Amino acid sequence: ETGVTQTPRHLVMGMTNKKSLKCEQHLGHNAMYWYKQSAKKPLELMFVYSLEERVENNSVPSRFSPECPNSSHLFLHLHTLQPEDSALYLCASSHLTGVGYTFGSGTRLTVV
């Protein structure tokens, strides 16, 4: 365990479903991130929360909706996804002025 916990580890959902991914950290970090990892592509930054405020949204479709209720928790709400959204979704956290990120183990999402 790295200190960043993601649930569920695996998720299969239909295109009409609504589901949520959860991320939790108790490292005292004040920034949290959602990344998408597709095969043979760079990690794609989706959302950044700094001090619980969203500071970046990299042109992510509205079918992905993040939520950061406090500095320890981050959610990614999913609805009406497409098969091409199937990927590994990684959560990370960091200090705003620290070195590097701590990643969770990811949620492997399959949209059918």
Next chain:
Amino acid sequence: DQQVKQNSPSLSVQEGRISILNCDYTNSMFDYFLWYKKYPAEGPTFLISISSIKDKNEDGRFTVFLNKSAKHLSLHIVPSQPGDSAVYFCAASEGNNNDMRFGAGTRLTVKP
């Protein structure tokens, strides 16, 4: 706009020999560079970093070299061990730790 590039998707090395993983970047404002290691079914874990004021950083079997004029960095692993087999991601950030850019990764296989 892929600012961090790892042009070799895979690398195979014999145990005991040197592994050299390469990374190129385009943004001259990047001033912090990191390497992450990722095993299957796990999130990336921080391996080693280097700031732009240095050209070399060593940690045990791992050494990172930075060539700012060429916008190139490399990770050397010597001697390579089978347990080093993983995907290695290069990452870079521009001062602000909130916006780290990743390469697509290089899958290293170390053969016994």
